[in-house]
Amino acid sequence: MATTQHILIIPFPAQGHVIPLMELANCLVKYNLRITFVNTENTHKRVLNALADKDLLDDRIRLVSIPNGLESEEERKNLEKLLEAIFRVMPGKLEELIKEINGSDEEERITCVIADQSLGWALEVAEKMGIRRVAFLPAAAACLVLGFRIPSLIDDGVINKDGTLIKKNQPLQFPPTMPLMNASDFVWTRVGNMAAQKIMFEAMVQNSRVAKLADWMICNSTYDLEPGAFDLAPEIKPIGPLLASNRLGNSAGHFWHQDSTCLSWLDKQPNGSVIYVAFGSITTFSKPQYEELAHGLELTDRPFLWVWRQDSTDEAESNATYLEEFQQRIARKGKMVFWAPQQKVLSHPSIACFMSHCGWNSTVESISNGVPILCCPHSADQFINQSYICDIWKVGLGFERDDASGMITHAEIKNKVDELLGTMTYKERALHLKEMMMSSVRKGGSSEKNFTDFVKWIKT
Numbered sequence: 001m002a003t004t005q006h007i008l009i010i011p012f013p014a015q016g017h018v019i020p021l022m023e024l025a026n027c028l029v030k031y032n033l034r035i036t037f038v039n040t041e042n043t044h045k046r047v048l049n050a051l052a053d054k055d056l057l058d059d060r061i062r063l064v065s066i067p068n069g070l071e072s073e074e075e076r077k078n079l080e081k082l083l084e085a086i087f088r089v090m091p092g093k094l095e096e097l098i099k100e101i102n103g104s105d106e107e108e109r110i111t112c113v114i115a116d117q118s119l120g121w122a123l124e125v126a127e128k129m130g131i132r133r134v135a136f137l138p139a140a141a142a143c144l145v146l147g148f149r150i151p152s153l154i155d156d157g158v159i160n161k162d163g164t165l166i167k168k169n170q171p172l173q174f175p176p177t178m179p180l181m182n183a184s185d186f187v188w189t190r191v192g193n194m195a196a197q198k199i200m201f202e203a204m205v206q207n208s209r210v211a212k213l214a215d216w217m218i219c220n221s222t223y224d225l226e227p228g229a230f231d232l233a234p235e236i237k238p239i240g241p242l243l244a245s246n247r248l249g250n251s252a253g254h255f256w257h258q259d260s261t262c263l264s265w266l267d268k269q270p271n272g273s274v275i276y277v278a279f280g281s282i283t284t285f286s287k288p289q290y291e292e293l294a295h296g297l298e299l300t301d302r303p304f305l306w307v308w309r310q311d312s313t314d315e316a317e318s319n320a321t322y323l324e325e326f327q328q329r330i331a332r333k334g335k336m337v338f339w340a341p342q343q344k345v346l347s348h349p350s351i352a353c354f355m356s357h358c359g360w361n362s363t364v365e366s367i368s369n370g371v372p373i374l375c376c377p378h379s380a381d382q383f384i385n386q387s388y389i390c391d392i393w394k395v396g397l398g399f400e401r402d403d404a405s406g407m408i409t410h411a412e413i414k415n416k417v418d419e420l421l422g423t424m425t426y427k428e429r430a431l432h433l434k435e436m437m438m439s440s441v442r443k444g445g446s447s448e449k450n451f452t453d454f455v456k457w458i459k460t
């Protein structure tokens with residue numbers, strides 16, 4: 001008989017999925033569970049390269065890889081090709097991997113599969129192999145509630161069977177504690193071209209349907225953040241916030257090396273003074289938009305820390321020279337890094353606010369640290385998250401776009417920074433939300449209870 005349970009965890013191959021699932025893995029090993037963490041080959045290489053010290057990885061977490069059938073970086077960046085290849089290639093490879101592990105030694109058998117909710121097929125593989133299964137949602141519960149609603153949206157004539165919109169301006173009837181969702185906020189309508197939108201829609205339909213195969217559905221959120229969504233779908237259990245500070249070991253799971261020089265730079269800035277600017281791992285803006293942003297930040301006359309990934313602009317070819325000039329220009333007031341230890345940054349006392357693309361992880365990390373947010377959503381679920389931030393929790397502000405250029409202008413940036421930081425209201429609300437979130441993971445809190453029940457189940 002196996003002495004400890006052996007859990008297989010599989011994230012979607014993107015940074016915003018690998019980090020929270022790695023955090024979950026780190027939380028689980030504290031309960032003496034063994035983890036096999038399955039990345040695609042490319043992600044696996046990146047995670048290993050970015051690990052500062054491989055010895056710091058908890059030895060109960062084994063990192064392994066399977067192919068996803070895509071050769072080039074170009075293909076991997078194309079959402080349409082990525083989703084197609086993931087569905088076509090990975091289920092068979094996952095099954096082979098589990099057979100190989102289970103065949104090696106009775107003690108090694110996989111006893112539970114925890115799959116990213118956006119890899120619903122992994123639940124089907126686990127079911128077929130008679131293994132218990134869990135769906136993990138690294139997004140707002142509201143997104144899965146939207147996914148569950150798709151059949152009735154089709155029946156009610158709001159969307160066509162392929163996800164294209166019929167009624168564009170009819171908000172969904174959701175409780176007031178949920179974002180007001182118009183058809184144009186539907187996650188799949190906010191990605192790439194029409195072909196990408198259709199494949200994303202199909203994936204959402206399929207994933208929402210097979211989520212029902214899961215014995216547990218867990219979500220990196222807190223009940224009090226989204227009571228409306230959790231009341232509508234009580235089968236989704238919030239266990240968040242999962243944060244690096246909760247866990248053992250080091251920060252495995254990042255695709256880039258984290259540049260900690262920004263922490264000593266932050267030490268030198270006055271308390272509550274710095275604007276932290278970061279747009280997650282995928283979002284890119286145009287050069288003119290960055291120009292506006294830089295100009296706007298300069299006008300605020302406040303220090304800022306700006307994460308500039310090497311693939312940050314839409315026009316990558318001229319990035320190096322452009323970046324050098326840009327860095328020189330902002331050096332007076334600002335600091336730039338390619339990839340920051342974001343959670344440490346957000347918990348630093350010098351931070352005043354976070355200018356963010358509103359990815360769910362960034363949103364959770366910001367409010368868990370009591371940091372108000374300036375919202376620059378770009379795609380997918382980021383508009384729903386913005387609505388939570390600005391309309392429901394009221395801990396941030398969105399930007400108006402210029403009618404003619406569609407850009408956020410420098411003047412708008414300066415105005416919104418001044419508006420957000422010119423009062424204590426947003427900060428106070430953010431601190432209140434922080435307290436609410438952090439008390440949910442303390443002993444007896446709602447997320448902690450769910451997590452304890454989940455661990456009990458997983459250990460039986």
Ligand code: UDP
Pocket residue numbers: 014015016017019254278279280281282283307338339340341342343358359360361362363365
């Ligand atoms: N992140 C980081 N350093 C950075 C920028 C981002 O560690 O310089 C992390 C961030 O803390 C979060 C993740 O990358 O955990 C980004 O996830 P999110 O859902 O916010 O956005 P996505 O990358 O999925 O668009």
